[in-house]
Amino acid sequence: MTVGLNAFILVAGLLFAIGMFGVILRKNTLVIYMSLELMLNGVILALVAFSRYNGTMDGNLFVFFIITVAAAEVALGLAIIVALFRLRQSVMVDQLTSLSR
Amino acid sequence: MTDTLFYVFAAITLISALLMVVSPNAVNGAICMIICFVTTAALFVLLEAYFLAVIQVLVYAGAVMVLFLFIIMLLDVNKDTSDLLKDKMTLGASITGFTLLVILTFSVFAGGQHLPETPLLPVMENPTGEGAGIPFTTSAKSFGYSLFTKYMLPFQVTGFLLLAAMIGVIVVSKKHSENS
Incomplete structure (x- = not known):
C-alpha cells in the first residue's frame, strides 16, 4: 500500500472537523451526542494509523480501551437524556435553557 | 488495489459523516452513522488492525x-424538527x-511541512512479546499478552469503570417512588 500516514491523518482530521460541525449546528441532543461519537471515531482512526506506521502495538491497545469507555459513556449518556426527556418532554437544546435564567 | 480501496472507503466515511450531520431526520442520521462506522472498520482492515x-x-x-436508534425511536423527537436553516x-x-x-x-499537509512519510513496517506473524515495546502484529494473541502484562492496571480499571x-445507568433511569 503506497498510501502514507498523512492520508490517514487527513481523513481523521476531517472526521473530527465534521463532528465538531455537527455539535455546533444541531439542536437535537441525540444528534449532538452522535456527532461526539464521530469525533471520537476520528481520534481512534488517527491512533490506529500512528500505531501501524510506528510498528508498535500500544496505539491499538489505547483504541481498545477507548472503545470500552465510549460504550460505557454512551449507555450512561443516553440514560441521562431519557431522564431529561421524562422531566422536560423535550431534548432540543434551545428549550433546555433553565440554567441560563 | 489497496490504494483504490483506501480512497473509496475514505470517501464513503467522510460523505456519510457529513450526511449524518446535515440530515434533518435523526433516524436517517443514525443509519448514515452506521455506514460511517463500518467503513472506518474497513480502514482499520487496510491498516491491518483486524x-x-x-x-x-x-x-x-x-x-x-442500536442503542441510539432505540432511544431515538423511543423518544420520537422527529415530530418537532426545528428548521436547520432558520437560525442564521x-x-x-x-x-x-468548520471551514476554519x-x-x-x-x-x-500543504507546503511540504507535513509529517515524514515512513514506510510500512513488516508485520511480525507470531510475536514473542519480550522486550519493552510490543511489536505490531496482526494476531489477537498479542492483545491478550499486552492486556495481561503491560496494561494490567488499565485493564482492571476499565472493568471497574x-x-x-452499569450501576450509574440503573440509578439514573430508576423511577423515584412517591413516598421516599
Whole structure:
C-alpha cells in the first residue's frame, strides 16, 4: 500500500472537523451526542494509523480501551437524556435553557 | 488495489459523516452513522488492525448504534424538527468554525511541512512479546499478552469503570417512588 500516514491523518482530521460541525449546528441532543461519537471515531482512526506506521502495538491497545469507555459513556449518556426527556418532554437544546435564567 | 480501496472507503466515511450531520431526520442520521462506522472498520482492515475492525463493527456499529436508534425511536423527537436553516446565527457560526478547522487541517499537509512519510513496517506473524515495546502484529494473541502484562492496571480499571457505569445507568433511569 503506497498510501502514507498523512492520508490517514487527513481523513481523521476531517472526521473530527465534521463532528465538531455537527455539535455546533444541531439542536437535537441525540444528534449532538452522535456527532461526539464521530469525533471520537476520528481520534481512534488517527491512533490506529500512528500505531501501524510506528510498528508498535500500544496505539491499538489505547483504541481498545477507548472503545470500552465510549460504550460505557454512551449507555450512561443516553440514560441521562431519557431522564431529561421524562422531566422536560423535550431534548432540543434551545428549550433546555433553565440554567441560563 | 489497496490504494483504490483506501480512497473509496475514505470517501464513503467522510460523505456519510457529513450526511449524518446535515440530515434533518435523526433516524436517517443514525443509519448514515452506521455506514460511517463500518467503513472506518474497513480502514482499520487496510491498516491491518483486524481485531479492532471486528470490535468496531460489533461494539460501535452494532451495540452503540442500536442503542441510539432505540432511544431515538423511543423518544420520537422527529415530530418537532426545528428548521436547520432558520437560525442564521448558528448556521453562520458553525460553517465558519468548520471551514476554519478544515483549513487548519489542510494547512498541516500543504507546503511540504507535513509529517515524514515512513514506510510500512513488516508485520511480525507470531510475536514473542519480550522486550519493552510490543511489536505490531496482526494476531489477537498479542492483545491478550499486552492486556495481561503491560496494561494490567488499565485493564482492571476499565472493568471497574464498566461496573460503575452499569450501576450509574440503573440509578439514573430508576423511577423515584412517591413516598421516599
